Amino acid sequence: MSLKWWSPLLCLALASCSQLENPGNVTANEAATRAPSADGDHMVSINVADAPPPTPLPAxxxxxxxxxxALENGTAWISCSTDYATEPGDGEELAGLAREQIEPALQACAARGLLRVRYSGKVNAGFAELVWRLSVVADQFGIHKRILDLDSSGGQVESAIVAGDSIGESNWTIWVREGSICHSACVFVLAAGDNRLVSGKVGIHRMMRISSKATSRAELNRELHEVYDNVKDYLQRNGVAVGVADLMMTVPNRSLRLLSAEELRQFGLDGTNAVQDDLERIKQMRVCGDDFVRRKDAFLVAFDQQCKHEGAELEAVNTCGQALKERFGFPDPVCPQESPLSEIDVATLPPAPTAPASEQALVPGQAEPGTAEAPGEAALAQDAASH
Structure with a gap:
């Protein structure tokens, strides 16, 4: 993968910020209280000229x-279930990034074909390596349903873009669940998901180049011009409005601008990745037929209108989406794996490996046949667009 996207780091929130009057914003001090405890250090930017030369990569x-x-200032947990509300919750902590540590952690998920990675911490080089290595091993084990359950106050822009390009090639759905945040450089990671479901807080602010030698606004603007061109190109190839980058320019790096649910939809940061959706529609039209695509489109519209209310918890959103499946004829008998909420259809998924032997007929969090669905394990309705 080319490293030409070396760009500045998004400065993490500084605790000395004063209270902003605009209720749509929060100060850096407020942001720090929501961030993982290891994310309090200030980030320094890298001049393009200081970046190491690209390393030739194999085909x-x-x-x-x-x-x-190694992961620095971050922790990852591995789960073969979408249910984070009950035991074992986020799953087992990943011991390290060596192949001999990642392979055993993911092997348990191979039979089910479902992987959820909970990550809490900074977006940095270690995080970018984590995403790439998990994708390689998931390919190796045939685990094609992948969820990145994200909680990050930000970090390095260049690492976010490297990680995002890896995510974009590897069929990841991204969650920002209730109580979690995705601030600063994390927004670039969120942009790369095939699907995104956001119940937590997403915030942006201006990029900062601490290593800059600029002495005037004009010089600083010239330095940032190339950076923002690269960022905008990255956003465009991930189906996100470049207006996100423009809005970043207006928010001081010592502050944070939280995006509303409506802004997330308008910018293309919540729901189906528009670029990926175009690619998948071509395939689904050919394999699953016109009727499938029309029903899927109608389902996603209903899901957005009926289930995705601002402030709604992810578990409740997914449970609402589950209730829409039968109405729209899902799971589809021809394309069950492409159907909305296919991750928790008992007909297409074996039991989670943590389920007791006496409960092997059920997916954890799934109600027995003929009863109301329990709000335990649930997946993204938008995931139908890419899985």
Whole structure:
């Protein structure tokens, strides 16, 4: 993967900020209280000229070497279930980024074909390696349903874009669930998901180049011009409005501008990735037929209108979406894996590996046949567009 997207770091929130009067914004001090505890350090930007030269990569990402790497200021947990509300919750903590540590952690999810990664911490080089290595091993084990359950106050822009490009090639759905945040550089990671479901807080602010040698506004603007061109190109290829980058320019880096649910939809940061949707519609039209695509479109419209209310918890949103399945004829008998909420259809998924033997007929959080669905394990309705 080319590293030409070296760009500045998004400065993390500074605790000395004063209270903003605009109720749509929060100060950096407020943001820090919502951030993972390890995310309090200030980030420094990198001049393009200071970035290391790109490393030639093999044609196949599976053939790329695995150098020593580690997560810094971040923690990842592995689960084979979408149910985070009950035991075991976020799953088992990932011991490290070595192949011999990742492969055993994901092997349990191979039979089910479903992986959820909970990540809490900074967006940095270690996070970018995490996403890439998990994708390689998930390919190896045939795990094609992938969820990145994200909670991050931001970090390095260049690492966010490297991670985002890996996510965009690897069929990830991204959650920002209730109580979680996705601020600053994390927004670029959110942009890359095939689908995104947001119940937590998403916030942006201006990029900062601490290593800049600019002495005037004009010089600083010239330095940032190339950076923003790269960022806008990245957003465009992920189906996100470039207005996000323009809005970032107006928010001081010591502050934070929270995006409303309506703004997230308008910018293309919530719901189906428009670019990925175009690609998938071509395939689904050919394999599943016109009727399937029309019903899927109608389902997603109803899901947006009836289930995705601002402030709604992710669990409740998904439970509402589940109730729409039968109305629109899902799971589809011809294309069950492409159907909305296919992750928790008992007919297409084996039991989660943590289920007791006496409960192997049921998916955890799933109600017995003929009863109301329990609000335990649930997945994204938008995931039908790409899975």
């Amino acid at each position: 196949s990402r599976a053939d790329r070497p695995w150098p020593a790497a």
